[in-house]
Amino acid sequence: MNGPSLALRQRSLGDPSAEFPLFPPLTRGCPKTSTAELAYPVEVDYDYAKVDRTLFEQQPGPDIARWSPLLPPLDAPTLGEGGTPLIEFGDVYIKDESRNPTWSHKDRLNRVTVSAAVACGAPGVVVASSGNHGASAAAYAARAGLPAIVLTGDAPPAVQEFVRSYGAKVVSVPVDKRWPLLRQVVDELGYHPVSNQTVTHTGHPFGPEGYKTIAYELFLQLGTVPAAVFSPTGYAELLYGVWKGFAELRLLGVTDRTPRMFSCETAAGGPHAKALAAGLPAAIVEIGPTDAYGVACPVGGHRGVVAVRDSGGEAVLVTDEDLRKAQRDLARAGLWQELSGAAGLAGRRRLRRDFDGPVVCIATSSGFKDVGVGGERYDVLTDPTLDDLLP
Amino acid sequence: MNGPSLALRQRSLGDPSAEFPLFPPLTRGCPKTSTAELAYPVEVDYDYAKVDRTLFEQQPGPDIARWSPLLPPLDAPTLGEGGTPLIEFGDVYIKDESRNPTWSHKDRLNRVTVSAAVACGAPGVVVASSGNHGASAAAYAARAGLPAIVLTGDAPPAVQEFVRSYGAKVVSVPVDKRWPLLRQVVDELGYHPVSNQTVTHTGHPFGPEGYKTIAYELFLQLGTVPAAVFSPTGYAELLYGVWKGFAELRLLGVTDRTPRMFSCETAAGGPHAKALAAGLPAAIVEIGPTDAYGVACPVGGHRGVVAVRDSGGEAVLVTDEDLRKAQRDLARAGLWQELSGAAGLAGRRRLRRDFDGPVVCIATSSGFKDVGVGGERYDVLTDPTLDDLLP
Numbered sequence: 192m193n194g195p196s197l198a199l200r201q202r203s204l205g206d207p208s209a210e211f212p213l214f215p216p217l218t219r220g221c222p223k224t225s226t227a228e229l230a231y232p233v234e235v236d237y238d239y240a241k242v243d244r245t246l247f248e249q250q251p252g253p254d255i256a257r258w259s260p261l262l263p264p265l266d267a268p269t270l271g272e273g274g275t276p277l278i279e280f281g282d283v284y285i286k287d288e289s290r291n292p293t294w295s296h297k298d299r300l301n302r303v304t305v306s307a308a309v310a311c312g313a314p315g316v317v318v319a320s321s322g323n324h325g326a327s328a329a330a331y332a333a334r335a336g337l338p339a340i341v342l343t344g345d346a347p348p349a350v351q352e353f354v355r356s357y358g359a360k361v362v363s364v365p366v367d368k369r370w371p372l373l374r375q376v377v378d379e380l381g382y383h384p385v386s387n388q389t390v391t392h393t394g395h396p397f398g399p400e401g402y403k404t405i406a407y408e409l410f411l412q413l414g415t416v417p418a419a420v421f422s423p424t425g426y427a428e429l430l431y432g433v434w435k436g437f438a439e440l441r442l443l444g445v446t447d448r449t450p451r452m453f454s455c456e457t458a459a460g461g462p463h464a465k466a467l468a469a470g471l472p473a474a475i476v477e478i479g480p481t482d483a484y485g486v487a488c489p490v491g492g493h494r495g496v497v498a499v500r501d502s503g504g505e506a507v508l509v510t511d512e513d514l515r516k517a518q519r520d521l522a523r524a525g526l527w528q529e530l531s532g533a534a535g536l537a538g539r540r541r542l543r544r545d546f547d548g549p550v551v552c553i554a555t556s557s558g559f560k561d562v563g564v565g566g567e568r569y570d571v572l573t574d575p576t577l578d579d580l581l582p
Numbered sequence: 583m584n585g586p587s588l589a590l591r592q593r594s595l596g597d598p599s600a601e602f603p604l605f606p607p608l609t610r611g612c613p614k615t616s617t618a619e620l621a622y623p624v625e626v627d628y629d630y631a632k633v634d635r636t637l638f639e640q641q642p643g644p645d646i647a648r649w650s651p652l653l654p655p656l657d658a659p660t661l662g663e664g665g666t667p668l669i670e671f672g673d674v675y676i677k678d679e680s681r682n683p684t685w686s687h688k689d690r691l692n693r694v695t696v697s698a699a700v701a702c703g704a705p706g707v708v709v710a711s712s713g714n715h716g717a718s719a720a721a722y723a724a725r726a727g728l729p730a731i732v733l734t735g736d737a738p739p740a741v742q743e744f745v746r747s748y749g750a751k752v753v754s755v756p757v758d759k760r761w762p763l764l765r766q767v768v769d770e771l772g773y774h775p776v777s778n779q780t781v782t783h784t785g786h787p788f789g790p791e792g793y794k795t796i797a798y799e800l801f802l803q804l805g806t807v808p809a810a811v812f813s814p815t816g817y818a819e820l821l822y823g824v825w826k827g828f829a830e831l832r833l834l835g836v837t838d839r840t841p842r843m844f845s846c847e848t849a850a851g852g853p854h855a856k857a858l859a860a861g862l863p864a865a866i867v868e869i870g871p872t873d874a875y876g877v878a879c880p881v882g883g884h885r886g887v888v889a890v891r892d893s894g895g896e897a898v899l900v901t902d903e904d905l906r907k908a909q910r911d912l913a914r915a916g917l918w919q920e921l922s923g924a925a926g927l928a929g930r931r932r933l934r935r936d937f938d939g940p941v942v943c944i945a946t947s948s949g950f951k952d953v954g955v956g957g958e959r960y961d962v963l964t965d966p967t968l969d970d971l972l973p
Contacts, residue, residue, distance in 0.1 A: 250641045253681075254669035269917045271667025271678060276644035276663055285661060290681055292645075292916065294948065296692040329593050334916035340971050349740050349956035356949055363962040375968055525661045525683065525725035527747040539622055557685065557950070558747055565740035565956035571754040577766055579753055 193259045197238040199397055204493050205231030206474075209232070216307045218384050220393035229473055230389035231493050233396045234435070235263055235366035239442060239581050247445050251408040252516040255302055261399045261439065265302065266309040267335040270351035272298035277412040280524055282559070283550045284413070285537055286405060287526060293353075295532075296429055297327035299401035301385065305329065305331035307397050308383030315339060317382040319369040319483055322350045323556055328385050329359035340376055342369045346484070347562050364446075390493030391473035392426045399494065401437065409551055410440055417450045418548030423555050425488040427463055427495025432487050434498035449548070450551075452502040453510055454495050455538030457483045457531075462491025464506035467499055481511050482562045485531030485555070507538040516540075518558070529559035570576025584637065584650045592787055595884050604654070607698045609768075609775050612708050612783035614960050620864055621780035622884055623689070624787045625826070626654055630833060640695075642799040646693055649795050651800040652830065654788045654951035656693065658726040663689035664795050668803040671915055674930055674941045675804070677796060678917060684727040684744075686923075686947035690777065690792035696722035698788050699774030707732060708773040709729055710760040711873055714742045714757030714947055717778050720750035731767055734759045782864035783817045784881030788906075790885065793823025794830065799943055801831055809839045809939030810895070814925035814946050815845040816879040818886025824944070825889035842937075843893040844936055845886050845898055847927030848874045848922075853882025855897035858890055872902050873953045876946070878920030898929040907931075909949070918949035 201217055203209035211217060211233060220230035244258055249257060253271035254406045256262075261341035270292035278285045288296035305328065308316045315338040318328040325341040339359035344366055346354065355361045363488035364372060376382050390527045410416060416437060420428045431450055440446040454463045459481035466474035481487050499506055500558025509517075514530050521528050535552035558564065572579055590606055594600035598616025600607060609729035611621035633651055640648060643941060644662035661683035669676045679687035694718065699707045703765075706729040709719040723730035729748035735757055737745065746752045754761060765772045778785045801807060808826060813821045822897050823844055831837045835899040845854045850872035864884045892898055900908075905921050908928035912919050926943035949955065963970055 210741050252641060252665070260959060268668075269669075271669055271681070274643070274665065274667075276660075276662025276665075276683075278660075287683070289685075290662070290683070292667075292681070293918070294685065294950075328917035330918070333914050338604050338973070341969075345962065345963060347956070348959060349950060352955050352958065353918065353950065355960075356913040357916060360915045360971055360973060361960075362966060363960050364966045365962060365964060366755075367967055372966055372968070372971070376971060379968060412610060417821070464911070522747040523724050523749045525748060527684070527721070527744065539940060544962035557948075559685075559740060559744065561952040566737070568739060569742050569746075569752075569754050571736065571756060573756060575753060575755045575759055576764055577763070577770060580733075580751055580763070582729070582751060 192290045192335060193257050196262060196264045197241050197260045198235050198263045199238050200236050201233040202236045203231055203233050204497060213264060213312055216396045218388060218395055220389045227498065228390060230391045230393045232393035235400050237261055242443055244443060244445055247407065253413050255299060255401060255404045258407055261403065262400050263307065264310055265306045266332055267302060267306040268475055269302060270298060270330060271335055272302050278526065281551050285307045285410065285526060286551055286553045286554060287491030288555045289528060289532065289557040293327045293330050297323045297324040299404055300398040300442060301327040301331040303397045303401040305335055305396045308336050313381060313383035314378055315380065315382040317373055317376040317384050318386045319373045321346045322323055322560055323485060324355055324386060326357065327356045329354060329357035332359065340382060342372055347564060349565050350560050358506060360482045371438065374463055378451060389473065392428060392453045392490045394428055399428045399435060402429050403436030406436025406456040408519065411445065413549050416446045416448050416550045418546035418552045419451045421453040421455050421529055421535040421539040422550045423486050423487040423553060424456045424463060424493055424495060425497065427454060430454050431494035431498045449502055450502040452498045453519050453538055453542065454499050454506040455534040457481050457486050457507060458508040460487055460489060461494035461506065461508050462488065462509055466491055467506050473495060481533040483511060483514055486534055507542050509534055509541055510535040513537040521554065526554060528554045529556040529558055532556040584648050587627050587653060587655045588632050589654045589741050591627050591859065592624040593627045594622055594624050595888060606702055607787045609779060609786055611780045614774060617747065619781060621782045621784045621911040622702055623784035626788060626791050628652055633834055635834060636837055639673045642802050644970045646690060646792060646795045649798055652733045652794065653791050654694055654698065655701055656694060658697040658722055661694060661721060661725055663693050664818055669917065674943050676917060677800065677942055677944045679944060679946045680919060680948040684718045684721050686714040686718060687712045687743065690698050690795055691819065692722040693790040693824065694716040694727055694788045694792040695776040695786045697727060700726050700729050702774055704770065704772060704774035706929060708763045708764055708767040708775050709777045711777055711899050712737045713951060714876060715747045718750035720745060723750065723802060724748045731773060733763055738955060740956050741951050748799050783881045785817060785819055790819045790823030790826060793820050795828030797824045801837065804940050806840050808942045809835045809937035810842045812844040812846050812926040812930040812943045813923055814877050814944065815847045815854060815886060816877040817883055818845060818889065822885035822889045825893055832900045843889045843895040844923040844929055845890050845897040847897060848872050849899040849901045850895065851878055851880060853879065854886035857882055857887050872907055874902060874922040875953065876920055877925055898923055898933050900928040900932055904928040904932060912945065914919065917945060919945045920947040920949055923947040952971025
């Protein structure tokens with residue numbers, strides 16, 4: 192059913208005629224179309240004519256290697272990423288990505304990016320991240336036997352411990368020092384970068400390929416293509432990856448339609464909302480106060496613009512109050528998500544519109560990772576009675 | 583493939599000829615064989631002759647309803663429990679139960695026990711638990727639309743917030759007040775208890791049925807029966823459930839052998855080790871100092887004794903030092919487990935013995951739930967250099 196990777200080359204999102212060999216991964220964006228103000232990412236192109244469509248007759252499950260023909264070579268071992276459940280919640284479906292190896296969607300990306308590091312023979316992996324991405328990269332690097340350096344910021348204390356648990360070298364540095372230091376680690380130590388290095392976001396060219404597997408799973412879990420997908424959006428690698436997966440299903444003739452993609456961004460920032468409103472390929476914003484640190488990205492990228500534009504979707508801005516309400520309601524149905532992880536549901540609620548088919552909200556991460564978790568102390572009732580237990 | 587429950591009745595573990603109707607669940611143990619000093623649990627018996635063995639030709643995945651013929655009726659909705667990956671780790675396999683809806687194995691049990699509450703028409707669910715069990719019961723009760731009362735103790739602050747997130751009434755009470763209060767909630771409010779109420783542990787009679795699904799999954803994931811299973815053991819519901827699942831596979835003729843079951847208990851207590859050494863049906867111990875609060879149970883039960891005895895296994899005591907080493911090594915391979923959750927691997931390492939076939943260590947829960955997580959503060963390096971990033 193699965194088989195070797197059919198990845199052929201890298202291709203620019205700035206100009207699809209600009210093609211590059213598959214290796215080395217262009218971790219500083221497209222060298223032909225990027226400018227000093229705007230970086231275009233590249234993506235991976237495949238030999239689609241060779242894809243056996245029985246690939247899409249399997250049942251989803253852990254380990255994205257089941258989709259290997261449509262992924263770059265997976266040289267790093269699995270931690271059992273993917274195969275996450277789809278849970279009914281009122282009139283929408285929740286794709287619960289907190290069920291991944293490090294309890295966020297980032298594991299799908301890091302299986303692919305750490306594989307690239309292994310394939311390149313890199314002596315280590317480096318990542319700048321305030322939380323989930325850093326922990327996930329550290330976990331996959333550890334699993335692959337590669338040292339990792341994680342440049343982190345002021346993540347919540349429990350998340351700091353989470354990132355550190357996997358044995359990486361973790362250093363908290365000021366935000367403005369993270370990217371120069373990352374470049375230095377790449378240039379001087381030869382470590383493979385699995386996070387962004389460019390003026391507008393490009394990230395790792397292979398990263399969104401891992402997220403495509405969410406689209407494949409959704410198609411199999413629903414037995415159809417959803418009408419709309421609402422995704423928590425920071426740099427929009429997730430949004431773009433899911434979009435590309437559905438676009439491939441249509442390209443391969445497995446399906447005949449694609450969903451509208453909704454970029455659910457924090458109202459404290461929202462670079463893709465800004466870019467779309469202004470008709471720009473990508474934008475940069477100031478970030479105001481928000482607890483949704485997982486999606487509070489000042490630097491947007493071209494991928495999110497492409498996914499929204501080509502799918503007929505929209506960017507939706509959600510406030511922390513919207514997020515808290517969505518987070519609370521998900522928990523009250525048994526799904527405790529990180530505040531940022533509830534952005535898909537919050538976005539769906541803010542956009543008052545009917546859809547002609549299933550609506551999926553991606554929920555990205557466990558509630559354990561939030562700001563303030565573990566900060567409150569609860570008293571022990573020394574002499575409790577039944578009255579103390581009533582609402 | 584799946585179909586209605588084939589559960590017929592409850593049967594005593596104290597005397598297999600003592601049978602009871604399937605409902606109501608005997609949540610205070612076997613009324614015929616229990617004494618003032620020793621309570622025997624009951625288990626669920628099925629119409630095994632009616633089981634369609636193609637049930638065991640499916641692929642594992644989320645939602646244990648795929649095993650419904652061999653489970654009590656599942657009247658509570660799923661959160662997508664089960665279908666967890668099996669990860670190679672050196673010469674053993676790790677069954678990563680931190681990949682469940684509330685990031686521990688307890689979700690398999692609570693899908694079943696909260697279903698019993700729904701089937702009984704109970705007005706709510708009550709549970710005494712210091713952590714994972716309480717959170718999981720709260721999540722499944724919330725999902726089923728039932729109120730829940732959780733009597734908790736001095737769980738770590740992040741775990742307190744985790745338990746509270748699902749909207750249950752959570753009250754911290756001294757350990758010696760938990761069980762009297764639980765009984766009062768059951769007797770006066772009619773809430774359905776999903777934790778233990780007896781002098782030696784019996785718990786919910788349906789609980790271990792949920793854990794059987796781990797055995798079914800392991801058989802399908804390995805393509806064979808493991809030679810040995812090492813399980814973190816507190817009350818031994820997990821150990822017994824996995825054992826029963828394998829025993830059923832043999833009974834049904836799906837397999838011709840069963841694994842040896844190893845009860846991995848904290849050296850600070852270890853009631854099943856004590857009972858087995860003394861030839862008792864169950865034992866109670868004092869608990870010494872340990873951070874492995876998830877398995878530090880003073881009250882043992884008969885189930886653990888049966889699982890070890892009938893499978894030809896052993897009880898293995900592990901120190902906190904053993905656990906920390908196992909936890910660290912799992913994390914260094916990308917699997918961050920709770921200290922108690924690493925007891926399976928710690929136990930396997932302590933028992934120096936070769937096995938003629940695959941060895942599985944169950945890992946039960948995410949590292950986020952440990953004592954002390956989030957308690958440490960890490961300084962931000964204001965002027966970092968490359969030297970700060972080297973090991």
